[in-house]
Amino acid sequence: MPGKSTWGPFLYHRIRMFPFLALAVVTVGIVVVLEVVSYRALERIPSVATEEFPEIDRELLGKFSSFDPELGWVPQPDQEKQKDTGDHLPGEELRTVVTYSTDEYGSRVCPAKDRDTDADVTVSTYGDSYCFCREVNNDETFQHYMAQELDTHVANYGGGNYGLDQALMRLKRQYPEEPTDYVFVVVTASSIARILSVWKHYQEFGNILAVKPRYVLEDGELERIDSPVDEKEDLLDLESKADFLREYDFHYDHWFKPHYATRPYTTDFLDDAEKVRYALYEAGIEIEKRLERPIPGIDFDQAQTQSMLRMEQARVRYHERLFETHEYLFDALIAEFVDYAEEQGFTPVFAMVQQLRYAKYEAEHGPIYGDLLDRLDERYDDLETVDMVEHLSPDDGDVESLYVERGEGGHYSPETNREIAKVLADVVES
Template structure:
């Protein structure tokens, strides 16, 4: 009898251990959710310096931060830190040119982290290169994880204090998901501090739904806001619940081969970090990025469907941008840029936003549109070469930002010549 008890205990112990290892591995995979309300402690909350009750979060004025992008392997002596600086307007600084009221043309940009130009230094942003080309200051009001909705809200709040002749609205296709979001965690698992307002369509008119968080401390008890979050965040039903891991976690972990690949690459990076040197012949960072891109493919397809089902809301936000331009008398330009996860898919299947740009061109004579994918086409087809090689993954390199600046400069020259 005792041997059977020992065997049973060993089997149970093995199952429990396997479940624990699987759960811990799933926690580190960005395409899997492991719990609805992860704990937010006060230390994490204290680091959330960009909290804003009106916009959810926003870059603060007169700040300088240095960010380790991870752009290196242990032991490699290459650049690993970029500097993000903001001025008194909370715009990212433009080293090429200070503000000058006498400038022949003034320019500002709003949008997401691709507008902010994450993962590159202040003098490597497309705004810096554009300012050099035009000999004028270029405001950078990009916000990390912003969608078209938050970018529009920030424009309306900021523009009266920093008016410009041209406003470029620069976003990625993920805006279609972000405009349907209230709590980012339901669509970008682990992004637990990002609670935001959004717009909904009521009788074909935009209605703003304010953020349920007025004070930063309220983030410590998000579960008390669950009814509101479930009602107004589209992704709770359509993305979060279908991707929420459950017992047995081992089955969820083994469901996809890239779960194992991602976990293995992550473990390899941790070993390199502890050893303080790279393991010869293995690039764990690249392996992790490749696995993550493959695991992100369902999200890309999900966003592609959202452009089909929620086109009216996206179009209404563009119309609001055009109307505000008319009200404030500036030239509006809408620019679609690509995240790496979209670029690799769209190089084979075409844009996930379908005929959006053509539709906008046909509808608004006063709106200039730029589909940056049509201007950034490497001769060898290697779209990954447009982005930083390592780091957080998928923001444009300094060289690509210079190309973007040239495209935007041409758009301004065309408009100016037409006046």
């Protein structure tokens, strides 16, 4: 038959090739699955960026009730919110819900003492979430305990994720409405990064709603760069402002791009054992949620928190380098605070407090801000400074005992806030 001699070898060759083709298909399938799984895992790891411009939908935008065109965001007046701190395991009874309340000024309420314009001494505080006292109730803030110590109202104008720059901006906006004898600015060392930021996502991946103004130094003078977002709706199209964000946010080049995940995602994921551990703990938490009960033998929530703190050490070292290269901007903001105090006639107090991620690092390496507070003392006769680390060092070295046990992790406990209040009240009384 014609063609018989041709088809035989052809079919034989095809049959012999089949195992190799099957192996190739299986290999490609495994690679694709690994890439998808790795990308999904990287999406959940806080130390990795997987998108430059994640989608912001209208539902998420609607929840952004603190938007402020001048400051970026600010606690709104006459609000009361209850926050589940996460202080429970799946299936367990809820143990901790904290209440955040603000008064007509947008200050967190001070249950210990009402405002009194005839008080012998008046006090206000400005700063970040450690000033606001997240993760504790209204009557567990250091302002509440401080008001008890001083027998006077203590206003709380802390703002979550604020840097020294936003604290100063809020002070200048608020002080004319509520002048006080003493103004405390209370921030963590992460302010060194926040004052270089315009869009928080470039340094705190996933914090996509937080667009803010900042200051730059021009010929030795502070110049304010306003936020590029005038209306909340503008957040829906941040990519159109990409050039501005990349130019004025220092972290785009120095933190975001080095931590931006690229293909092959599998290599990016598997090359770091800490990322793998974090993903496994995340999977354990998801399983517990589905089962609606904890898995005996391991506290996945606590293990994941410890994993996150280990990954955060790289950020702490990054912030330490920023104090070496950009402390001049920090100093300039402190100088502006002191000048404004002289202009308005109040006593300025600057207090540095400590996030948990810094506490664990600094216990071995010393403060990442070096002798900053000593230099500020020498430079400004009218400025009072408080390095809270010097007052909050447990004898047993267990720095974690200063903070809430679970929850978002890293804010001071009510007991620690009581100690902080005594230290700050001493500044006024002395």
